[in-house]
Amino acid sequence: MPGDVFLQIEGIPGESTDEKHKDWIEILSYSHGVSQSGAGSRSSGGAATSGRCDHQD
Numbered sequence: 001m002p003g004d005v006f007l008q009i010e011g012i013p014g015e016s017t018d019e020k021h022k023d024w025i026e027i028l029s030y031s032h033g034v035s036q037s038g039a040g041s042r043s044s045g046g047a048a049t050s051g052r053c054d055h056q057d
Contacts, residue, residue: 005030032056 005027006016014025033056 004018006018006021006024007014007027008021008024012025013023016022016024016026018024018026034053035056036051036053
C-alpha cells in the first residue's frame with residue numbers, strides 16, 4: 001500500500017515541504033521481515049505447534 005510517510009523527532013528538523021508535515025523527515029523506504037520456521041510437527045490434539053517469530057531488518 002503506497003503512501004507518504006513522515007517522521008518527527010524533537011530537535012531534529014527534516015526536509016519535508018508537505019504542508020501538513022513541514023520540516024518533518026520524509027521516509028523514502030522501509031522494510032521489515034518476519035519469518036517463523038516450522039518443524040512440521042503436530043500437537044497431541046492435532047493442531048500445528050507454534051514457535052517464535054524472527055524479525056529482520
